[in-house]
Amino acid sequence: MAGMLKYAVKKIFLGIPAILGVSIILFSIMHMIPGDPIVLIVGERVDPSRIEELREAWGLNKPIYIQYFYWLSHFIQGDFGTSIIHRQPVSDLIFSRLPFTIELTLTSLIIAYIIGIPIGVVAALKRGSWIDYLAMGFAIFFYSMPGFWLGLMLMLLFGLYLKWLPLSGYSGPESLILPALTLALPSIAMIARLIRSEMLEVLTEDYVRTAWAKGLPSRTVIFRHAFKNALIPVIVMFFLQLPWLIGGAVVIETVFAWPGMGRLLYKSIVRQDYPVVQAIILIIAILTVISNILGDIVSAILDPRIRLEEAG
Amino acid sequence: MEPLLSVENLRTYFYLSRGVVKAVDGVSFNIMRDEVFSLVGETGCGKSVTALSILRLIGPPGKIVSGKVMFEGRNLLELNEADMRKIRGKEIAMIFQNPMTSLNPILTVGFQIGEPLMAHFGEDKKSAISKAIKLIRRVKIPDPDIRARYYPHQFSGGMRQRALIAMMISCRPKLLIADEPTTALDVTIQAQILDLLMELKKDYKTSMLMITHDFGVVAEMSDRVGVMYLGNIVEMGEVEEVFENPLHPYTKGLIACLPLKPERKKKLEHIPGVLPSPINPPRGCKFHPRCKYAMDICREKPPETIDLGGHIVACHMYSR
Numbered sequence: 001m002a003g004m005l006k007y008a009v010k011k012i013f014l015g016i017p018a019i020l021g022v023s024i025i026l027f028s029i030m031h032m033i034p035g036d037p038i039v040l041i042v043g044e045r046v047d048p049s050r051i052e053e054l055r056e057a058w059g060l061n062k063p064i065y066i067q068y069f070y071w072l073s074h075f076i077q078g079d080f081g082t083s084i085i086h087r088q089p090v091s092d093l094i095f096s097r098l099p100f101t102i103e104l105t106l107t108s109l110i111i112a113y114i115i116g117i118p119i120g121v122v123a124a125l126k127r128g129s130w131i132d133y134l135a136m137g138f139a140i141f142f143y144s145m146p147g148f149w150l151g152l153m154l155m156l157l158f159g160l161y162l163k164w165l166p167l168s169g170y171s172g173p174e175s176l177i178l179p180a181l182t183l184a185l186p187s188i189a190m191i192a193r194l195i196r197s198e199m200l201e202v203l204t205e206d207y208v209r210t211a212w213a214k215g216l217p218s219r220t221v222i223f224r225h226a227f228k229n230a231l232i233p234v235i236v237m238f239f240l241q242l243p244w245l246i247g248g249a250v251v252i253e254t255v256f257a258w259p260g261m262g263r264l265l266y267k268s269i270v271r272q273d274y275p276v277v278q279a280i281i282l283i284i285a286i287l288t289v290i291s292n293i294l295g296d297i298v299s300a301i302l303d304p305r306i307r308l309e310e311a312g
Numbered sequence: 313m314e315p316l317l318s319v320e321n322l323r324t325y326f327y328l329s330r331g332v333v334k335a336v337d338g339v340s341f342n343i344m345r346d347e348v349f350s351l352v353g354e355t356g357c358g359k360s361v362t363a364l365s366i367l368r369l370i371g372p373p374g375k376i377v378s379g380k381v382m383f384e385g386r387n388l389l390e391l392n393e394a395d396m397r398k399i400r401g402k403e404i405a406m407i408f409q410n411p412m413t414s415l416n417p418i419l420t421v422g423f424q425i426g427e428p429l430m431a432h433f434g435e436d437k438k439s440a441i442s443k444a445i446k447l448i449r450r451v452k453i454p455d456p457d458i459r460a461r462y463y464p465h466q467f468s469g470g471m472r473q474r475a476l477i478a479m480m481i482s483c484r485p486k487l488l489i490a491d492e493p494t495t496a497l498d499v500t501i502q503a504q505i506l507d508l509l510m511e512l513k514k515d516y517k518t519s520m521l522m523i524t525h526d527f528g529v530v531a532e533m534s535d536r537v538g539v540m541y542l543g544n545i546v547e548m549g550e551v552e553e554v555f556e557n558p559l560h561p562y563t564k565g566l567i568a569c570l571p572l573k574p575e576r577k578k579k580l581e582h583i584p585g586v587l588p589s590p591i592n593p594p595r596g597c598k599f600h601p602r603c604k605y606a607m608d609i610c611r612e613k614p615p616e617t618i619d620l621g622g623h624i625v626a627c628h629m630y631s632r
Contacts, residue, residue: 207417
C-alpha cells in the first residue's frame with residue numbers, strides 16, 4: 001500500500017508541469033489571436049486616449065510574461081477574470097454549468113460501459129458468428145457517425161415524431177436521455193470493439209490454456225482468467241475517455257441546448273469572450289491530466305505488475 | 313496388463329486458409345501405469361499437438377479428426393464437455409513449455425495452485441490456499457506461506473515452473489503430461505526440474521508422458537520412447553533398445569546428433585535437409601528426401617509399422 005501511495009504521488013507531481021505547459025501554450029495562442037480585447041469590451045467608438053488609459057489600468061501594456069503570471073496566479077486562486085459579454089465573474093459562469101456537463105458525460109460513459117462491455121464480450125466469445133458480425137457492424141456504423149448528425153436524427157425520431165422525449169433544453173431528468181445517448185453511442189461502439197479485441201487476445205494466452213487444463217468450468221476460465229485481464233485496458237480507457245467526451249459534449253450540448261460548459265464554450269468562442277474560452281480550455285486541460293493520472297493509478301491497482309515495477 | 317492410456321490412430325488436423333496441416337496423422341501408443349513414456353522429435357513434428365489432443369485442448373482452426381484416446385476404459389474423445397472437465401487437472405494434468413506466460417499475471421500464485429482443488433473437490437478458498445502452501449513447500453520453493461501471496465512476475469522462471477508443477481499435481485493425477493517442461497529454462501535449472509518431476513512421479517505413483525526434443529532428457533527419464541516425424545511415430549520401443557539399436561534412419565540421425573563423446577572432437581553430426589512443409593508433405597515415406605538410405609519404394613508408398621518384438625519401426629528397410 002505504501003508503494004501504491006508513492007506511485008500516486010509521483011504521478012501527480014508529473015502532472016503539474018503538463019498543466020503549466022498547457023497554460024503557457026494556451027495563453028500565447030490567446031494573445032496571437034488578432035483583435036484588441038479593450039476594443040472588444042468598450043467598442044470602437046471610444047476615444048483612443050481613453051483606450052490607452054484602460055490598457056494601463058488593466059495591466060495590458062505590461063510584457064506578456066508578466067500578464068501570464070498575473071493571470072495564472074489569479075487562476076490558481078479561483079479568480080478566472082470577468083466575462084466580456086456577461087459582465088460577471090467567469091468562475092460563476094463555469095461553475096454554474098460544470099455540474100450539467102459532468103452529469104451528461106458521466107451518464108453517457110456509464111451507459112457506454114454497461115452496454116458496450118457485454119456486446120464486446122459476447123462478440124468475442126461468438127467470434128465469426130452472425131452475432132459478432134452484427135455487433136461489429138453496428139459498432140463501425142455508430143463510431144463513424146458525426147455526433148451532431150446522430151443527435152439531430154435522435155431528436156427527429158424520439159422528440160419530433162414519437163414525442164417520447166423532450167427535444168432540447170433542460171426540463172428534468174428525461175432531458176438527459178437523448179444527449180447522453182448521442183454522446184454514448186460512439187463510445188459504446190469503441191468499448192465493444194476494444195473489449196472484443198482484448199478478449200480475443202487474452203483467450204489465446206498461455207495462462208488461459210493453463211486454466212482450461214486445470215479443469216476449471218468454462219465460466220471460471222472466461223470470467224476469472226480471461227475477462228478480468230481483458231478488462232484492465234478497458235477500465236483505464238474509462239479515464240482516458242473522460243476529457244475526450246467533454247470535448248464531444250461541446251457539439252452535443254450545442255445541438256441539444258444543454259446548459260453545460262460545452263455550450264458555454266461554443267457561445268464564448270463565437271462571441272470572442274476570451275476570458276471564458278481561456279478558463280474553460282484550461283479546466284479541460286486540467287481534467288485531462290487528472291483523468292490520465294487516475295487512469296494510471298487505477299491500472300496500477302488492477303495490475304500487480306505495474307504496481308511493483310514502478311514503485312520498486 | 314491394461315494400459316492406463318491408449319492412443320489409437322489419432323489424427324488432429326489444422327484447417328488453415330493455406331491448406332490442411334495434418335499435425336498428427338495416425339498416432340498410436342500406450343502408456344502403462346507407473347511408466348514414463350516420451351515423445352521425441354523436432355519442433356513441428358506434432359508431439360505437442362498429440363499431448364493437447366489427449367486433453368482435448370485443441371481450439372480452432374485445429375480439430376481432432378479421428379482416433380481414440382482410451383483412458384481407464386473410456387474414450388476421452390467421446391466424453392461430453394462436463395465429463396472431460398472432470399478429467400482435466402484431476403485425472404490427467406499437463407505442464408506447459410513456457411512457465412513465463414502460463415500463469416495468470418493478476419492472480420496470486422497460491423490461489424492459482426489451489427484452483428484445481430476448488431474446482432474438483434469443492435474446497436473453499438481458504439483450505440485450498442492452505443493446501444497450496446503445502447504443495448509449494450513440496451516443490452521446494454522456500455518460504456511457501458509468503459510466496460503463496462506473491463504474483464507470478466515476482467517469481468523466477470524456475471520457480472514459476474515449480475509453481476505450475478505444484479498446481480498440476482494438486483489433485484494427484486494418474487497421468488502427468490509434461491510438454492517440454494525444461495526447454496524455456498536455464499540449463500542449471502533444467503536438471504533440478506527434471507529431478508523434481510521424477511521424485512514426484514515416484515511419490516505420487518503417477519504415469520508420465522514426456523514431450524521433448526532432447527534425447528538426453530529421454531535417456532535420463534523415460535522407460536519407453538516414441539520418435540515422431542511429421543505427424544507420425546516412426547519408431548517406438550524401450551529406451552535402452554532404441555538407443556543401442558536404433559532402426560529408423562531418422563532415429564539414427566537424432567542419436568548421432570547428440571554431442572555425447574566430446575573427447576572425439578569431431579564435427580557435430582546433423583540430419584541433412586530441413587523439415588518439409590507440413591501442408592505438402594512428401595509422398596511415400598515423409599522422411600525420404602532427407603534419408604540417405606532412400607529406395608524407390610520410399611518415394612511411392614508410406615511404410616507400414618513393423619513390430620520387431622516390442623520395438624516398432626515404420627521403414628521400408630525392415631519390411632519383408
